[in-house]
Amino acid sequence: MSLFNELSLWSEYPIVAFDTETSGPYPLESEIVELGAVKWHQGKIIGQFQTLLKPSKPMLQDNINIHGITNEMVADAPLMKDQIVPFCEFIQDSILIAHHAPFDLGFVAIEIEKAGLVFPNNVHFCSSLISRALLHTTNHKLQTLVKELNLVGGDAHRAYDDAYACLQVFFKAAEKLDVASIEKLKAVQAKKLAWSDYSLFNKSSETIKSIVDAIQKNKTIQIVYEGGQSKNKLRPITPKGIVRNPDGDYVHAECGLDNQRKRFYISKILDIELV
CATH class of the missing domain: 2.30.30 (SH3 type barrels.)
Structure with a gap:
């Protein structure tokens, strides 16, 4: 049962922004090679999660060129099966945000199912969709938003830095709301996001x-x-x-x-x- 009251202000709940870097664009064919998240509550950062992850097969150079994570960097990294439980614990009972959230939710949902875990209790938002509705920038790519909104960017296409940038974009967009409730944010986002919609093994056709x-x-x-x-x-x-x-x-x-x-x-x- 959800603990979230949709008429409440979103700021009453812990906020977790997260990001994945992957070995390719398509779940099952590709894997997560870095996972990062930042947790905010009551006006301050209260937690961080960041880890490289060793994939089952070497990454191709085209993918390495995107995020800069090399096969050497992940050679001794932990396996996802050993990190998915602490990650789910980190995000439990939070408002969960990602930039282009369907991409990240799709990759993580697979790992949750493979581990035999129950999906965490979250409300989901996409900072890309919300920024498109509320922010006027050249485009709504994360690095464009960082630059044009004068946010702290860090290293582009590294999981923790992109997660922190996503959190800042969310805050900037939420400032534009006349009513800062979860219900209002869902209306602005327009598209429904939920873990169950990304199931491949248990709740799929x-x-x-x-x-x-x-x-x-x-x-x-x-x-x-x-x-x-x-x-x-x-x-x-x-x-x-x-x-x-x-x-x-x-x-x-x-x-x-x-x-x-x-x-x-x-x-x-x-x-x-x-x-």
Whole structure:
């Protein structure tokens, strides 16, 4: 049962801003390699969480170029399975914020499920969505917001520094509210965010579970897809990663018709057959 009263001021509750750095863009295919978070309550920072994480396979240079975290840096880092419990304890009973939150929630939700844990009790906000509604800047990328709002940025694309920047963006946006309640923030955000919406193993559809199984076993499947040149006909795909998103869940896969990586929306997959 939620302890959050949506008519209450958001500032009455602990706020945790968090960020992930990953080995690639798609959950299951890629993994979290750094996790950072900062906790605020009653006007001050009361906690920090930061750790590098060792992935199961080496990162590619394209991903290293994004965040600067090298394979050497994570060679002796702890495994996610040993850090997910303390992270869930850190964020429990807080208002949880991330910039482009669906991305981070998707990666972390998988690790919570893999560990056999119950999803923490949180209210979720995306500082990107809220900033788009309330702040007038050139764009709403985190580093643009940091620069144009004169915030403390730190190292871009490092988890703790980005989490702290996210927290500052949230505060700046919340200043624009006439009523600073949780209910008002949800209305401004417009899109619903909840842990259960990012489940891949326990609270997902049979279609998603079949795709997850194919990814984990590196199997090709046949799908009937409502779109493209082969509309409503069987096509082979090899799923690589799956993304759950308020704008539509999708699988990123190699299409057997042209050997190209493509996005296939789950809602448009009419049938699945195992090869």
